[in-house]
Amino acid sequence: MATLVLQKVEKHFDSVQIIQSLDLSVEHGEFIVFVGPSGCGKSTLLRMIAGLEPVSSGEIRIDGNDVTNLPPVDRNVAMVFQNYALYPHMTVEENIGFGLRIAGIPKAQRREKVMEAARILKLEPYLTRKPKALSGGQRQRVAIGRAIVKKPKLFLFDEPLSNLDAELRFQTRLEIAKLHQDLDATMIYVTHDQVEAMTLADRIVVLRSGCIEQIGTPMDLYADPANVFVAGFVGSPKMNFFDARISAVSEDSVSVKIPTIGPGDYECRTLRSRPAVGTEVTLGIRSEHIGESSPERGFPATIGIVERLGSVSYAYVETEHGARLTIERRVQRDDHIGSVMHFRMMPEHIFAFAKTGERL
Amino acid sequence: MIRSYQRSQLPDRLLLGLVVLVSLAPLLLMLVNAFKQHADIVENPLSLPHSLTMTNFKAAWIGGHFTVGLLNSVLLTGTTVLVTVALGSLAAFPLARHRIRLWKLVTLYFLCSVTVPIQLFLFPLYFFYARLSLIGNVFATALIIAAVNLPLSVMLLRTYILTIPPELDDAAFIDGASPWQIFCYVIFPLMKPGCVTVAVIVALNTWNEFLITSTFQQGDAGFTMTLGYHAMAGAMSADLGIMMAGACIIIVPIIVLFLFLQRLFVDGMTSGAVKG
Numbered sequence: 001m002a003t004l005v006l007q008k009v010e011k012h013f014d015s016v017q018i019i020q021s022l023d024l025s026v027e028h029g030e031f032i033v034f035v036g037p038s039g040c041g042k043s044t045l046l047r048m049i050a051g052l053e054p055v056s057s058g059e060i061r062i063d064g065n066d067v068t069n070l071p072p073v074d075r076n077v078a079m080v081f082q083n084y085a086l087y088p089h090m091t092v093e094e095n096i097g098f099g100l101r102i103a104g105i106p107k108a109q110r111r112e113k114v115m116e117a118a119r120i121l122k123l124e125p126y127l128t129r130k131p132k133a134l135s136g137g138q139r140q141r142v143a144i145g146r147a148i149v150k151k152p153k154l155f156l157f158d159e160p161l162s163n164l165d166a167e168l169r170f171q172t173r174l175e176i177a178k179l180h181q182d183l184d185a186t187m188i189y190v191t192h193d194q195v196e197a198m199t200l201a202d203r204i205v206v207l208r209s210g211c212i213e214q215i216g217t218p219m220d221l222y223a224d225p226a227n228v229f230v231a232g233f234v235g236s237p238k239m240n241f242f243d244a245r246i247s248a249v250s251e252d253s254v255s256v257k258i259p260t261i262g263p264g265d266y267e268c269r270t271l272r273s274r275p276a277v278g279t280e281v282t283l284g285i286r287s288e289h290i291g292e293s294s295p296e297r298g299f300p301a302t303i304g305i306v307e308r309l310g311s312v313s314y315a316y317v318e319t320e321h322g323a324r325l326t327i328e329r330r331v332q333r334d335d336h337i338g339s340v341m342h343f344r345m346m347p348e349h350i351f352a353f354a355k356t357g358e359r360l
Numbered sequence: 361m362i363r364s365y366q367r368s369q370l371p372d373r374l375l376l377g378l379v380v381l382v383s384l385a386p387l388l389l390m391l392v393n394a395f396k397q398h399a400d401i402v403e404n405p406l407s408l409p410h411s412l413t414m415t416n417f418k419a420a421w422i423g424g425h426f427t428v429g430l431l432n433s434v435l436l437t438g439t440t441v442l443v444t445v446a447l448g449s450l451a452a453f454p455l456a457r458h459r460i461r462l463w464k465l466v467t468l469y470f471l472c473s474v475t476v477p478i479q480l481f482l483f484p485l486y487f488f489y490a491r492l493s494l495i496g497n498v499f500a501t502a503l504i505i506a507a508v509n510l511p512l513s514v515m516l517l518r519t520y521i522l523t524i525p526p527e528l529d530d531a532a533f534i535d536g537a538s539p540w541q542i543f544c545y546v547i548f549p550l551m552k553p554g555c556v557t558v559a560v561i562v563a564l565n566t567w568n569e570f571l572i573t574s575t576f577q578q579g580d581a582g583f584t585m586t587l588g589y590h591a592m593a594g595a596m597s598a599d600l601g602i603m604m605a606g607a608c609i610i611i612v613p614i615i616v617l618f619l620f621l622q623r624l625f626v627d628g629m630t631s632g633a634v635k636g
Binding site: 025049051052071072073077078079081082083085086087088089097098102103146150 | 525527530531532533534535536537541545546549550559
């Protein structure tokens, strides 16, 4: 277990700024997930924490000690790579024990530690095999074994599940969650898969273009996004967005006009500020917060495609004024493609964002 | 379906068979004639020998001083291969793993080293070696041949290292390995097929080398097999049977070496290292 503090950490390659003055504090035993689109700098940031990438400026502290210029071994971190990075000419046992061998640990002691890691990860039957004789999931477990055998202060995972199929990904995700519980270790995990982020993280760090957009628990980010980017990035299916204009402002809510939905006014109760009447805004609402309604209270929309996933369905609908919406359908219905239905948006779940992206 | 596929392969196989025959015919002719007397060869070079007598081989072995020649050739080739592979792989590792700003200049330098003829350096090198009393020293001569072979070897090995995933270096670095340990424990074992390729090329070059060895390996005691054969050619060129036997003796070790190393041309050493 360890704490991690990043202070004004920056990274640039020549003139290209990859990470922009970033501050982050991670507590003992926390599971932090970095998410963001491709090229947002999440892997670079992880490599900087690992010591694989030098920091252009700023400071990295592990357990209060400045490790900014220390090599990985002196930071006492372990990393699991996206493509396993197993040594192909070594057996599973040699792979797991490589770090201990480099550290000069005697063979008998090394074997004992390797066996312990193999037992935790159920790798005992494969110790004499080489990586090419293992399945994808087993290879990833060996990579995790190589990390845990060193008993590091900090575990770093760089998209460890992205090369596995859906079933294995689910299983390995559970294994990592259990490992975190059992080892009580501080873990930093990079992914672009928000299901992994939502299920594993104590806190999620959403990154975009080398900046932190928001830090919070998975439910914080889902229920209370700081800006339009986080609102759109977190949650599946993606949040529905429309252009709107403030038509009236009262004490506890504002009314908005949404031309693409219909001529009426819509109430929005989640605003943190009170923008002036006439302000152009972007509204966002999640698919589960739009429900079926009577023709008098709702707006009409034509059913396009329906994705039936078993317990839940997603209907992709289009209003007559051109808005396209994704609507969650919990109750199993026979939604017919092309049929017109009426829907209503729950006012307490409509988010409003300024045109610059910040939450209003 | 399978039959029609096999039938469609027939012209390819015939063509390949013809190429093999054309390639092996001179070797076969050499082997056949090595067992024949000079008169029989002159009469009909394509005829089969009357008996498989080793007389020509014995005469060639003695006439070409092949006992000394074999020892010198093995030492020279072995040393050259060792030096080239060791220095080449050590140079290729950083060249493959670091971003080098003046990479085009480095490439140009290597290309120049490959294209500039060795004759330009022979006189100053000879002068230098003579002053150091290294003429006839097989290990010193091996250094010159290694230097000649190094640029191409470095380029070949660098290309090979580029196929090894850099994440393996990162993983070893995280495991606490120093660059030297990363090279010894991770990169070099994975370079084996690349090293074997370079070793075979360099071994062939060195075994057949004439210009440098004839300049620096002077005196009977310094003769390699190629030089011994050349000396023998002067004295025994009248006996084609002995000459053919001598040629057979020279090429046998290199064929054995090639057949032995061919088994090590195993690709896919990195399979299983990363997603696959």
